[in-house]
Amino acid sequence: MNKGFYALAIVVSLALHGALITAITYGWEASNSPERKPMPKFVQAKLVTIEAATPKKKLPKKVDKVKQRAQREAEQKRKAEVERKRRAALEQKKREAEKKSKAEADRKAREDKSRREKEQQEKVRKEKELKEKLAKERQSSFDEALQDEDELLDANEAEQAVMSVGQAIQQQIEAVWSRPPSARNGMLTKVKINFVPTGRVVATNIVEGSGNTALDRSVLTAIRKVEIFPEVAELAREEPVIFERQVRTTILNFKVEDLRQ
Template sequence: MNKGFYVLAIIISLLLHGALITAITYGWEASSMPERKPMPKFVQAKLVTIEAATPKKKLPKKVDKIQQRAQREAEQKRKAEVERKRRAALEQKKKQEAEKKRKAKVEADRKAKQEKAQREKERKEKERKEKELKEQLAKERESSFNEALEDEQELLDANDGQQAVMSVAQAIQQQIEAVWSRPPSARNGMLTKVKINFVPTGRVVATNIVEGSGNAALDRSVLTAIRRVEVFPEVAKLAQEEPVIFEREVRTTILNFKVEDLRQ
């Protein structure tokens, strides 16, 4: 009996100690917790009920088969029209490109023909000029050759004519000096230059003093000697055989008569 009482006393003592520890602990926690704001006295709350939106299945509409077929036909026609326009545009583009190429080819052919014609024209013109140049050179060579022959012939003729003229002039002077009688007042070195005009028969038709000697008697003696001879056969012969030389060189003849053989 004492043993049971002792156990009960221990249990009661433990309970009391536990209660005391709990009270102490609760008091400390209450003092250490922060001060809380007072809550409002009245709180209004509204309950909103959200119903889950569940999609409702749509019932298939009844479509008229004739309408569906009409729609299909209209769509087909639209697509066919679009395709037709596309093909038409493509065909038009092809035609335009073909026409452009054709025009370009025509223009290229025209230019090629024009260039060919121009080249042919230039070739012919070049050939013509070359031909004219050759002909001109040939004519010039021929002309030069002929002129050279003529010059040579003229030179020969001139030489022959000059010799003939000199021969005739010498004969005229010799015949005049043969009958020339110098006056006493003449002196060696005096010179009289006389111009004599002939006709083709060799007859003297005029005489003139071109340059006097300073001695009038001497100048008159020369003219007197010419009139004494009057006709010169050598002149007539030259006029008959070489009329051109006669006209050019002898018809008008100028001779010098110088006094050289007098004794002082």
């Protein structure tokens, strides 16, 4: 638009200048020569387009509403897609975090379960060991009690057996014992007798005399008369330990009690 305006101004200016020059020329000639001269030819003006030095203002582009709407829709779609991807990424991270948290919780649960199982197993083991220990102690105490009882019974039986054998020995000796006239009631002679397992007497000794030599000799004489004691031989066969411990060497008391004074 600026180019056309300037071109039109230039054309008009040239035309005016041409007309002015023609008028001046014609008037000058008329004053100098009264002669009538033919009319001068008009100068043919040519339109010359001169580019203006000043820049022309750009006309605003025609707004393409359809294109703008399409661009807005495309931008909205792009933003929506970006938002969708962002939300999807956040959701993925959330799922991964939940999965990791669940896995960690499951691991801790398994560890706790394993720990509780081990603690329970250890508790059961200790209780079992304690029960076995108490049972062994009770059994040991019971066995010891039984052993003590057996030993006591054995001791009682052994004592009874020894007493029975001792009474039999003394009765057999007293049955053949002839007390001397010098003997008196209350006199006591303590004699040690050594036996062999066959029941035979192999040695006799006065452990404690009565103070009456004749009485003491009479006791030794009575022992030699009997010589073999079947009860001793039987005990040696059946209870050799008791024989060795308590009968092989026997000490008996012979007391004068039934004499008439």
